[in-house]
Amino acid sequence: AKRVYLFNEGNKDDRELLGGKGANLCEMTSMGLPVPFGFIITTDTCREYFHAGNKLPGLLEQEYRVALDMVEKKMGARFGDPSNPLLFSVRSGAPVSMPGMMNTILNLGLNDEIAAGLAEKTGNARFAYDSYRRFISMFADVVMGVPGEKFEHEIEQYKQANGKELDVDMTAEDWQAIIAIYKTIVDFPEDPFTQLKMAVEAVFQSWHTPRAIFYREMNNIADTLGTAVNVQAMVFGNFGEDSGSGVAFTRNPSTGERQFFGEILFNAAGEDVVAGIRTPLPVEALKERMPEVYDELYRTQELLEKHYRDMQDMEFTIQQGRFYMLQTRSGKRTGRAAVKIAVEMVGENLITEGEALMRVSPEHVEAFLHPTVDPRAKKDIVATGLPASPGGATGEIVFSAEEAEEVAKAGRPVILVRRETTPEDIHGMKVAAGILTELGGMTSHAAVVARGMGVCAITGCGSLSINYADGIATTEDGVEMKRGDTITLDGTSGEVMLGDIPKAEASSSDDFQTLLSWADKHRRLKVRANAETPEDAAKAIELGAEGIGLCRTEHMFFEAERIEKMRAMILSETKKERKKYLKELRKFQRDDMFELFKVMDGLPVTIRLLDPPLHEFLPHGEDDMQALAKAVDKPVEKVREITESLSEVNPMLGFRGCRLSIMYPEITEMQVQAIMSAAADAVEAGYKAMPEIMIPLVVNVREIRMITEIIDKGVQKVLRERLVSVPYKVGTMMETPRATLGADRLAPEVEFMSFGTNDLTQMTYGFSRDDVGKFIPSYIEKKLVEDDPFVTLDQRAVGRLMEMAVSESRKAKKGIKYGICGEHGGDPRSIRFCHNLGLDYVSCSPFRVPIARIAAAQAHV
Ligand code: PEP
Ligand code: MG
Numbered sequence: 001a002k003r004v005y006l007f008n009e010g011n012k013d014d015r016e017l018l019g020g021k022g023a024n025l026c027e028m029t030s031m032g033l034p035v036p037f038g039f040i041i042t043t044d045t046c047r048e049y050f051h052a053g054n055k056l057p058g059l060l061e062q063e064y065r066v067a068l069d070m071v072e073k074k075m076g077a078r079f080g081d082p083s084n085p086l087l088f089s090v091r092s093g094a095p096v097s098m099p100g101m102m103n104t105i106l107n108l109g110l111n112d113e114i115a116a117g118l119a120e121k122t123g124n125a126r127f128a129y130d131s132y133r134r135f136i137s138m139f140a141d142v143v144m145g146v147p148g149e150k151f152e153h154e155i156e157q158y159k160q161a162n163g164k165e166l167d168v169d170m171t172a173e174d175w176q177a178i179i180a181i182y183k184t185i186v187d188f189p190e191d192p193f194t195q196l197k198m199a200v201e202a203v204f205q206s207w208h209t210p211r212a213i214f215y216r217e218m219n220n221i222a223d224t225l226g227t228a229v230n231v232q233a234m235v236f237g238n239f240g241e242d243s244g245s246g247v248a249f250t251r252n253p254s255t256g257e258r259q260f261f262g263e264i265l266f267n268a269a270g271e272d273v274v275a276g277i278r279t280p281l282p283v284e285a286l287k288e289r290m291p292e293v294y295d296e297l298y299r300t301q302e303l304l305e306k307h308y309r310d311m312q313d314m315e316f317t318i319q320q321g322r323f324y325m326l327q328t329r330s331g332k333r334t335g336r337a338a339v340k341i342a343v344e345m346v347g348e349n350l351i352t353e354g355e356a357l358m359r360v361s362p363e364h365v366e367a368f369l370h371p372t373v374d375p376r377a378k379k380d381i382v383a384t385g386l387p388a389s390p391g392g393a394t395g396e397i398v399f400s401a402e403e404a405e406e407v408a409k410a411g412r413p414v415i416l417v418r419r420e421t422t423p424e425d426i427h428g429m430k431v432a433a434g435i436l437t438e439l440g441g442m443t444s445h446a447a448v449v450a451r452g453m454g455v456c457a458i459t460g461c462g463s464l465s466i467n468y469a470d471g472i473a474t475t476e477d478g479v480e481m482k483r484g485d486t487i488t489l490d491g492t493s494g495e496v497m498l499g500d501i502p503k504a505e506a507s508s509s510d511d512f513q514t515l516l517s518w519a520d521k522h523r524r525l526k527v528r529a530n531a532e533t534p535e536d537a538a539k540a541i542e543l544g545a546e547g548i549g550l551c552r553t554e555h556m557f558f559e560a561e562r563i564e565k566m567r568a569m570i571l572s573e574t575k576k577e578r579k580k581y582l583k584e585l586r587k588f589q590r591d592d593m594f595e596l597f598k599v600m601d602g603l604p605v606t607i608r609l610l611d612p613p614l615h616e617f618l619p620h621g622e623d624d625m626q627a628l629a630k631a632v633d634k635p636v637e638k639v640r641e642i643t644e645s646l647s648e649v650n651p652m653l654g655f656r657g658c659r660l661s662i663m664y665p666e667i668t669e670m671q672v673q674a675i676m677s678a679a680a681d682a683v684e685a686g687y688k689a690m691p692e693i694m695i696p697l698v699v700n701v702r703e704i705r706m707i708t709e710i711i712d713k714g715v716q717k718v719l720r721e722r723l724v725s726v727p728y729k730v731g732t733m734m735e736t737p738r739a740t741l742g743a744d745r746l747a748p749e750v751e752f753m754s755f756g757t758n759d760l761t762q763m764t765y766g767f768s769r770d771d772v773g774k775f776i777p778s779y780i781e782k783k784l785v786e787d788d789p790f791v792t793l794d795q796r797a798v799g800r801l802m803e804m805a806v807s808e809s810r811k812a813k814k815g816i817k818y819g820i821c822g823e824h825g826g827d828p829r830s831i832r833f834c835h836n837l838g839l840d841y842v843s844c845s846p847f848r849v850p851i852a853r854i855a856a857a858q859a860h861v
Pocket of ligand 1: 550552611735755756757758759760821822823
């Protein structure tokens with residue numbers, strides 16, 4: 001196939017083949033903009049090069065020499081000709097933007113003779129030798145692997161020895177002296193065609209530099225894409241005071257305001273602007289110095305934005321008063337800017353609502369919901385864990401929930417650092433600005449609870465070792481973080497940083513609300529929230545939830561007074577004793593449910609029957625045991641005995657879910673009574689209660705039948721007594737592989753099915769959800785899995801089980817409502833899958849509701 005394309009042979013849709021930069025250079029050329037001419041070697045050629053074991057295809061040079069001839073003709077200069085030299089820039093260009101990640105070589109085609117020729121032809125020796133010395137150091141660095149600092153160092157030394165301070169103080173002779181020194185450091189090829197060939201190869205190879213690989217990993221860019229090579233005639237911004245280089249944005253990339261925005265350096269090459277050595281002037285400076293050029297730039301940016309229908313980030317050069325465009329691309333922008341630009345462009349009839357929705361990513365949305373760590377701030381990153389709950393937080397380190405409460409009470413923000421968290425830590429988690437744990441995956445207790453509360457959290461930070469006794473957490477590199485030290489967590493990236501890093505506060509905006517209203521208009525999937533407290537439910541409604549998809553009732557018993565009753569209930573030795581405590585728990589349950597029904601007035605509330613790994617509620621350690629013995633008035637030996645008998649090796653696969661209802665039906669009776677009494681109370685108080693009772697961790701239809709009987713009996717009893725009518729539904733969670741495989745048999749017994757993909761993932765993989773934090777990061781790093789399956793639904797296997805369950809159960813019974821309430825319900829890629837699967841709703845933590853609304857719309861437009 002054709003390996004080389006001239007700039008007039010492609011267009012903006014050729015990104016795959018020509019790379020983003022090349023495709024846009026072609027587009028601008030065909031728009032008639034002043035683009036220095038050139039050619040592109042395709043990404044296919046790059047793959048061919050790798051495939052052949054890093055060898056350039058035999059015919060390639062012949063092919064690009066033909067293109068080169070055409071460029072010479074167009075530019076009226078010749079590559080390698082000292083009397084009329086043409087120089088090239090050689091740059092990488094991937095199909096997906098990877099700014100600054102790969103290699104660039106400028107001023108290619110110079111040697112002693114040609115530099116002298118350039119000096120003579122231009123009558124500007126200083127410019128010629130400045131360009132030459134730049135070329136040598138760049139070529140040596142990028143192509144030959146001689147570190148750039150070596151060259152910098154020589155310039156510094158020379159300046160000191162000769163009383164020069166700035167680059168502008170350097171004359172043509174100074175640069176010639178520098179070049180002589182450079183030549184003792186590096187033996188570079190004098191032949192321009194050899195230079196070109198080596199540069200092309202270096203650009204291909206830069207695809208595999210560690211930073212490029214890292215960038216691709218961070219941004220989910222496929223390794224197989226490869227890069228194109230752009231070979232473009234040089235124009236010079238460093239030619240004199242009537243020359244310059246600049247970058248500009250068609251709108252403000254940090255606020256999104258519609259305001260042309262740019263920077264320029266006179267008598268400077270483009271690299272000087274990017275490198276930030278000299279401070280550029282606002283682009284308006286150009287208006288004063290060269291008004292016609294400014295007008296041309298201004299018209300060009302207007303034209304480009306209209307043409308691309310998106311905010312553009314452009315590079316331009318002026319040589320001796322002539323204007324050239326070197327690059328245009330969709331500009332990177334902050335979350336706020338992304339939303340503002342998308343919404344305003346709809347108002348300007350540039351794009352449709354659907355396109356606006358597609359322009360906003362989950363990361364963009366987070367800026368409206370959580371404080372974000374300033375990306376430009378200097379950060380001292382000492383450890384990295386799993387990004388369990390987004391946002392940034394700073395506070396002083398504490399190592400227990402009790403300390404957290406104390407310090408928070410004193411008005412100081414805290415970061416709660418624990419090996420892992422359990423229900424007992426809730427009171428500390430609630431007051432913490434951020435939570436950091438050594439263990440636990442993305443669906444561990446700490447992660448789920450923090451996400452639910454909208455508190456920043458990092459879990460599975462395995463490089464920490466925590467010493468509670470001395471109050472020290474030590475990183476792998478031996479950095480000690482002590483009780484009282486200030487640290488910052490970035491729950492969006494998983495980074496732990498020393499000190500207080502600046503953050504931008506979260507706040508909504510009118511544009512954001514507009515975008516969300518469009519999302520609602522363009523989506524089919526309903527979005528519910530996982531919530532159990534009235535506060536969380538209210539937050540969920542505020543953020544646009546259309547019901548509660550999962551109320552984890554065990555979370556309602558985490559509070560200090562309640563956990564005691566809960567423990568007493570678990571430790572009960574007789575049914576009678578258990579019933580006594582259940583009665584007390586019932587009151588809490590009923591009051592809570594009433595509040596929930598009130599808040600959710602007219603919206604469905606899915607209440608899951610109790611599903612705790614029982615041992616989570618049991619005492620840990622001897623002190624705890626003693627205290628509990630006293631509280632429940634039992635000898636400590638007894639407490640120890642029962643605790644031991646209930647403790648499990650892998651509680652996440654143990655005595656939980658509907659297994660509790662089977663063993664202790666009285667717990668379910670209590671819950672149903674509480675739920676329905678609360679619903680009746682709500683109805684009497686004028687609210688519309690819509691309870692949906694959900695059975696967890698089911699494996700077969702007999703469990704459902706047995707428990708449904710308990711539920712129906714309890715419901716009827718309450719409704720008969722109260723003489724009110726409450727519409728209610730009974731459904732099941734689908735979270736064991738067996739349940740999904742036997743969905744056709746479960747179907748006749750239920751009105752809804754909700755996929756609990758946390759457990760379903762755990763059981764499909766056989767990875768305990770509490771322990772995955774230890775090895776999932778290695779799995780991802782070693783490419784054994786593409787994503788953490790507890791974050792993004794594994795479509796191949798877990799998704800396949802879901803697909804089968806939906807299609808089989810649909811055949812068995814019409815009208816079942818399908819939902820998902822595992823953590824995947826808030827993950828955009830998983831939401832797309834759920835949309836395609838035809839589910840009715842997704843349910844996620846309140847703070848992810850807006851993201852889910854947008855993702856559901858993105859899946860549908
Ligand atoms: C699940 O397993 O996906 C689920 C929602 O339930 P939990 O996380 O409470 O086990
Ligand atoms: Mg579950």
